[in-house]
Amino acid sequence: MLGPWAESERAGTVEMFPVLLWKIGVLPYDDPAFSGIRWSGDDDILGAPIFQKVRPPASLLKLRGPLIRRAIGEDATDLFLSHHAPSSRAAEVLRRCRIGSLEGHAPIEISELWRTRPLQKLIWERLCSAQIDLRAKKPLAEGLAFLMLFAFLLWAWLCYVCGWWRLDVAFAWFWWRHLDAGLHASMHGDFRHSRWTQKVLRRLYGMLSHRALEYYCGAHELKGMGMSKHWWHHVFPNDPGRDPDWSTMTGVAWVRRHRSAQWHPCHLWQCWYWLPIATLVEPLLELLQVACSAMEALAALLEPPMAGDFAPRAAHAAGLWLEIFVNPGFQLAAFCAQPFWKALRTLILARAVSRLVLYPFSEVQHYMPEHIDLQDKGEEWVVGQLRRTANLRFLSWPAWLLDFLMFHGDSHQIEHHLWPAMSFVQYSRASRVVRAACADLGLPYHSVGYWDGYRKILGQAAEAMPIRCGGISGGPWKGRGGVISGRSSRRVPAQDSTKDGCELQCL
Numbered sequence: 001m002l003g004p005w006a007e008s009e010r011a012g013t014v015e016m017f018p019v020l021l022w023k024i025g026v027l028p029y030d031d032p033a034f035s036g037i038r039w040s041g042d043d044d045i046l047g048a049p050i051f052q053k054v055r056p057p058a059s060l061l062k063l064r065g066p067l068i069r070r071a072i073g074e075d076a077t078d079l080f081l082s083h084h085a086p087s088s089r090a091a092e093v094l095r096r097c098r099i100g101s102l103e104g105h106a107p108i109e110i111s112e113l114w115r116t117r118p119l120q121k122l123i124w125e126r127l128c129s130a131q132i133d134l135r136a137k138k139p140l141a142e143g144l145a146f147l148m149l150f151a152f153l154l155w156a157w158l159c160y161v162c163g164w165w166r167l168d169v170a171f172a173w174f175w176w177r178h179l180d181a182g183l184h185a186s187m188h189g190d191f192r193h194s195r196w197t198q199k200v201l202r203r204l205y206g207m208l209s210h211r212a213l214e215y216y217c218g219a220h221e222l223k224g225m226g227m228s229k230h231w232w233h234h235v236f237p238n239d240p241g242r243d244p245d246w247s248t249m250t251g252v253a254w255v256r257r258h259r260s261a262q263w264h265p266c267h268l269w270q271c272w273y274w275l276p277i278a279t280l281v282e283p284l285l286e287l288l289q290v291a292c293s294a295m296e297a298l299a300a301l302l303e304p305p306m307a308g309d310f311a312p313r314a315a316h317a318a319g320l321w322l323e324i325f326v327n328p329g330f331q332l333a334a335f336c337a338q339p340f341w342k343a344l345r346t347l348i349l350a351r352a353v354s355r356l357v358l359y360p361f362s363e364v365q366h367y368m369p370e371h372i373d374l375q376d377k378g379e380e381w382v383v384g385q386l387r388r389t390a391n392l393r394f395l396s397w398p399a400w401l402l403d404f405l406m407f408h409g410d411s412h413q414i415e416h417h418l419w420p421a422m423s424f425v426q427y428s429r430a431s432r433v434v435r436a437a438c439a440d441l442g443l444p445y446h447s448v449g450y451w452d453g454y455r456k457i458l459g460q461a462a463e464a465m466p467i468r469c470g471g472i473s474g475g476p477w478k479g480r481g482g483v484i485s486g487r488s489s490r491r492v493p494a495q496d497s498t499k500d501g502c503e504l505q506c507l
Helices: 066-070 077-083 089-096 110-115 118-129 140-161 165-187 195-208 210-217 229-235 244-250 265-300 310-326 332-337 340-364 381-388 397-405 410-418 424-441 450-463
Strands: 002-010 013-020 390-393 446-449 466-468 503-505
Touching (some): 110 118, 118 381, 140 165, 140 195, 140 332, 140 424, 165 195, 165 397, 195 210, 210 229, 210 310, 381 410, 390 410, 390 450, 446 450
Parallel strands (some): 390 446
Antiparallel strands (some): 002 013, 466 503
């Protein structure tokens, strides 16, 4: 496992870098157990009775990187094993970097970890035997990213400045998704044929999708340390207690799609108002919230310039206003070049179309209550990933091509969750390996059709719509005494009632 941080004193400077321990988990450098660890000028460990005095290998420096910083304070087992094959050099590098173990904790070899995960190891071996690397051999992703960014600027000029509103409405959803997916891909380590291109593309996509930076990369104050919300989603997909994405479905919302979500009387009508709420009310609410956030970012610049905090405030304000200016979800540039009411109508219509088109992309694959057992089964990590993730199934090559150009790989979410660092250009080949392995091993491999996604969302809304005891007056499904009229007129079983007996699940 990845271990604590130690202080390095070299030439009068103090540098923080990770020390790898043989119990997978990254501990913060100020943990009391490691308060005595220091590196002297000759790289020997001093003042640490629980460690052996050894010289750290040079390969330790090669392991310094974003993934190690992300795992500080967390268990890094899943991250390490999903990024490195059983036969990779990373395991050997990690073995050479072991300098000791905590008192009361026996060292754990990587080979022992793989023996507890035979299915994940087998799928890794099949991927390696098919000669599929996580990184593409040619810089196809980088070239495609620069080409798509140029195409976006051309689209933005035609729509915002020239006023081609039909083109705006027709493709705003595509570019909105692409910009978010570009940041998502760069965060996972795509575009890494060269450090320069990766850095440039991350900056560009980060500026165009500034509001998503904290979700994907973590808070700016943490400076890359600690797991971001998106990394938590990868480690615990569809886990009601630990997946941050689950809270967006089960919190206070207009549409209740699971019994764990808070119930309100308006949910009696949700099957009727679901579509207008999703396409009009929620987008307008987001626009108002973003407008308030933008004004608050400007107001923050007028606050007293405390030591060292003005530059981050200015960078946040500049990034937020740049995103609002050019991002297809906000289009402030169109309001500057076009009549106000024309720009507003175009934006509202484009947001409504975007929500309709992208609903199966963003909602269905990462919200699968029908495949979730709230009780911990103690299953292998790879089985949980397969059970709680689904691919979006496309039946035509134009739909697949659009998904590929969006970079998000929604048609290959299973492969993305099994190997987060895999380039999106490798998903298609990897999916054939995973599908065959699942068929041979009897493992789940879910796929959802595009139009099936809409039926699934509507079904979830209908099943999560409760009925109050004593009858409903004026609701879309009227009934009394547990009988639902207007649907199948079946009696609601008594075992579906809640603990207080006042709310029944609609069947």
